[in-house]
Amino acid sequence: TFPVTVSTTGHAVPSTLYGLMFEDINSGDGGLYAELIMNRGFQQVTPGTSAALQAWAALGSTSHISVVKSSTAVSTALPNALSLTVTSGTTGTVGFTNTGFFGIPVTAGWKYSGSFYYRFPTSPATQVSGSFTVDLRSTTGTVFTSTTVPFTSSAGWKKVTFSFTPSSTQTSVSNLFALSVNAATVSGLTIEFTLISLFPPTFNNRANGIRMDLSQALLDMKPGFFRFPGGNNLEGQTPAQRWAWELTVNDVVNRPGRLGDWGYINTDGLGIYEYLQWIEDMEMEPIMAVYAGYSLNGQSVASADMQQYITEAINQINFVIGSTSTAQGAIRAAMGHPAPFTLNYVEIGNEDFLSQATASYASYRWADLYNALSAEFPQLNFIATSATSGFVPAISPAPKFWDLHIYSNPNFFINGAFNFDILARNGLQFFQGEYATTTQNSGASLPYPFIDGSIAEAAYMTGFDRNSDIVFAASYAPLLNHVSSTQWTPNLITHTPNSVIKSTSYYVQQLFSLYKGDTYLTSTTNTASSPVQWSATKNTAGQQVFLKVINTATTANTVVFTLPFGTISTAGTGTVLTAASGTMNTPASPNAAAPKNFTFTAGKTITYNAPGLSASVLIVSAH
Numbered sequence: 001t002f003p004v005t006v007s008t009t010g011h012a013v014p015s016t017l018y019g020l021m022f023e024d025i026n027s028g029d030g031g032l033y034a035e036l037i038m039n040r041g042f043q044q045v046t047p048g049t050s051a052a053l054q055a056w057a058a059l060g061s062t063s064h065i066s067v068v069k070s071s072t073a074v075s076t077a078l079p080n081a082l083s084l085t086v087t088s089g090t091t092g093t094v095g096f097t098n099t100g101f102f103g104i105p106v107t108a109g110w111k112y113s114g115s116f117y118y119r120f121p122t123s124p125a126t127q128v129s130g131s132f133t134v135d136l137r138s139t140t141g142t143v144f145t146s147t148t149v150p151f152t153s154s155a156g157w158k159k160v161t162f163s164f165t166p167s168s169t170q171t172s173v174s175n176l177f178a179l180s181v182n183a184a185t186v187s188g189l190t191i192e193f194t195l196i197s198l199f200p201p202t203f204n205n206r207a208n209g210i211r212m213d214l215s216q217a218l219l220d221m222k223p224g225f226f227r228f229p230g231g232n233n234l235e236g237q238t239p240a241q242r243w244a245w246e247l248t249v250n251d252v253v254n255r256p257g258r259l260g261d262w263g264y265i266n267t268d269g270l271g272i273y274e275y276l277q278w279i280e281d282m283e284m285e286p287i288m289a290v291y292a293g294y295s296l297n298g299q300s301v302a303s304a305d306m307q308q309y310i311t312e313a314i315n316q317i318n319f320v321i322g323s324t325s326t327a328q329g330a331i332r333a334a335m336g337h338p339a340p341f342t343l344n345y346v347e348i349g350n351e352d353f354l355s356q357a358t359a360s361y362a363s364y365r366w367a368d369l370y371n372a373l374s375a376e377f378p379q380l381n382f383i384a385t386s387a388t389s390g391f392v393p394a395i396s397p398a399p400k401f402w403d404l405h406i407y408s409n410p411n412f413f414i415n416g417a418f419n420f421d422i423l424a425r426n427g428l429q430f431f432q433g434e435y436a437t438t439t440q441n442s443g444a445s446l447p448y449p450f451i452d453g454s455i456a457e458a459a460y461m462t463g464f465d466r467n468s469d470i471v472f473a474a475s476y477a478p479l480l481n482h483v484s485s486t487q488w489t490p491n492l493i494t495h496t497p498n499s500v501i502k503s504t505s506y507y508v509q510q511l512f513s514l515y516k517g518d519t520y521l522t523s524t525t526n527t528a529s530s531p532v533q534w535s536a537t538k539n540t541a542g543q544q545v546f547l548k549v550i551n552t553a554t555t556a557n558t559v560v561f562t563l564p565f566g567t568i569s570t571a572g573t574g575t576v577l578t579a580a581s582g583t584m585n586t587p588a589s590p591n592a593a594a595p596k597n598f599t600f601t602a603g604k605t606i607t608y609n610a611p612g613l614s615a616s617v618l619i620v621s622a623h
């Protein structure tokens with residue numbers, strides 16, 4: 001039994017203590033970003049190759065499609081187009097299909113909103129007109145919903161929009177988007193198409209917005225912040241391929257996209273504006289990174305060449321908070337948000353104390369950017385990046401905020417519960433920007449989080465609660481992955497085109513975030529060797545006390561709390577996540593482990609028998 005006396009003293013818990021780390025790592029296009037058409041704009045592809053046609057296929061044997069460099073591009077950003085050539089005399093229907101991002105959800109009642117650009121590169125002598133048919137269908141050709149869009153063959157690109165609403169939901173996501181036309185009406189002609197786009201309803205009904213079900217799963221965690229755009233995906237393989245904010249703003253027809261750092265083209269339809277608008281809608285605040293002159297081929301921008309990137313970072317921040325009299329603030333206003341977005345934290349780079357990045361970060365990249373940005377924006381907090389483990393190297397100007405990353409096994413997290421207790425209180429503030437149990441203690445990899453690792457993370461997180469006077473933010477990483485396209489496991493949430501699988505670690509993150517309170521209450525000192533870790537916090541306004549109990553042993557352990565409050569309800573409610581060792585939530589067993597609610601007898605003394613491998617919170621009204 002573990003006797004725990006809770007005191008009335010403690011310290012404030014920052015609102016940003018628990019949040020989300022995000023980058024497009026099989027999680028942006030085809031994930032958070034709600035666009036349903038893969039390779040919609042043929043961005044960054046080589047015309048004439050089969051790769052250029054990724055996700056696209058001809059409809060039937062008489063349709064001839066290829067990706068071409070358009071003789072008249074729809075925009076400088078989008079030079080390519082899909083070309084449909086209709087041989088003279090062809091009869092029947094011709095066209096093409098798209099598979100979506102490994103599937104397309106067909107959901108009854110959803111109003112799907114689509115658009116595309118088309119042009120006839122060679123206008124026929126006699127103008128022709130007719131209509132395209134767009135639809136959602138099964139892979140065997142059963143049409144679920146469709147509509148038509150008129151066309152004329154006059155010269156020049158035309159943008160058309162359409163919508164349709166299925167009347168029934170398909171359980172399978174193996175569906176196709178199809179665009180087709182009666183061959184006879186365009187016999188002998190070629191038609192080009194690009195930026196072929198289809199959106200489902202989006203979170204907060206935003207145009208060019210974010211997927212609803214993933215937004216809801218994240219909203220249900222009440223996350224305090226959202227770190228974006230990376231992580232590795234900030235850095236590019238070369239400086240030229242870095243994430244550059246300016247290529248991600250304005251209409252998507254003006255966004256060239258880029259080769260992301262996870263091996264596929266990012267459309268950048270999820271651009272800085274869409275990130276910020278969604279972060280605001282989700283009642284989070286951004287922790288926004290600026291490129292700091294290091295790219296993942298090991299190349300650092302030379303000191304003499306840094307000014308371009310300093311200016312770019314200043315402009316990026318002005319896009320977020322600058323007045324509309326700045327060129328960048330004016331773009332923000334034109335896109336629909338004249339008021340500045342909330343911004344308190346800017347991270348300078350990502351993992352700059354790794355290998356070749358260290359020397360240049362320490363000698364000029366940090367100082368150049370920190371000095372310029374803090375002079376321009378003295379109200380902002382600038383975060384230095386650290387290695388994937390260990391603490392703060394000596395660089396100047398001395399950073400006040402550090403981003404620490406650690407990926408390890410359950411034992412590390414269990415034994416690390418007091419890693420922050422030993423740190424000096426010298427003004428430094430820490431952001432545990434990335435952490436996760438990524439292997440079993442044996443070293444075996446993890447396709448999904450498992451209960452043993454999630455409970456180990458929970459033990460570590462009691463250290464964040466207890467040390468939230470110097471830990472201002474913490475986020476598990478990576479956040480999301482697509483079940484059909486993954487390069488990193490485990491992830492907090494796995495998604496399919498129409499479902500969200502919440503991992504055991506998701507429920508741990510949710511428990512700590514929902515019940516972080518606004519004040520940490522000091523309690524009986526514990527040690528890293530204990531199988532049980534605890535944390536007491538309170539919500540002052542709500543007069544609630546949250547008692548978290550983490551039991552990393554496989555056998556039950558009893559904790560006896562003594563509360564210092566004069567008024568304590570006699571009944572409390574609680575939530576517990578527990579499962580047998582090795583349990584994982586997977587697409588095949590999405591609810592193998594889920595939190596369960598319970599009630600308990602409360603009072604000055606509360607006795608709780610914590611199951612083996614469990615994370616619990618006991619909620620009691622007290623003041």
Ligand SMILES: O=S(=O)(O)O[C@H]1C[C@H](O)[C@@H](O)[C@@H]1CO
Binds near residue numbers: 230350405477
């Ligand atoms: O290969 S790693 O450096 O371990 O990649 C990690 C660290 C990096 O910041 C993030 O993008 C990635 C996965 O979350």
